[in-house]
Amino acid sequence: MRMDDLTVERVLRTVEAIPPGRVAGYGQIGAIAGAGPRLVGRIMREWxxxxxxxxxxxxxxxxxxxxxxxxxxxxxxxxxxxxxxGGGCRMREAGADLDALREAANAAWADLPAPAADA
Structure with missing residues (x-):
């Protein structure tokens, strides 16, 4: 998926949906938002x-x-x-429930248009 305003918004809203005390990986966020992990990283770096x-x-x-x-x-x-x-956390302990995150992200996108199908 390419970076456009809709993709940026979906990624940022997905990150906002991660509950306090939990983390999610770039790839996990991308799988939910419809973007690759590198694109998620770029979006996070810029916005x-x-x-x-x-x-x-x-x-x-x-x-x-x-x-x-x-x-x-x-x-x-x-x-x-x-x-x-000292490098990070244990994903087994701190990782977000991905089903719940997907559900919360979908709710957060309710006012966004559906992404265009890739040609």
Missing amino acids: GSSVPWWRVTSHVGTVAPPLRARAFERWADEEITVRPD
């Missing part, structure tokens, strides 16, 4: 400061080193435990 970006991790729960200190401050507030290696 993610207005959503709970600290709840977005790699597929193994890691956070990019430049963001770790700020993310981990937020995690402490939300009681997300940092792994002993």
Whole structure:
């Protein structure tokens, strides 16, 4: 899927739907929003400061080193435990319920047009 306003909005609203104390990987968010993980990363880099970006991790729960200190401050507030290696969290413990996230994201998109079918 290409980056357009609708894709950006779907990704950002999906991130907003991640509950406090939970995280989701770029690929998980993309699977729900209809975008690849790299596109999710690009959208987060360019527009993610207005959503709970600290709840977005790699597929193994890691956070990019430049963001770790700020993310981990937020995690402490939300009681997300940092792994002993200091790189992120355990997805088994902190990962969002993906069925519930999909449902919440779909509700958050209710006022958006359906994405165009890729040609």
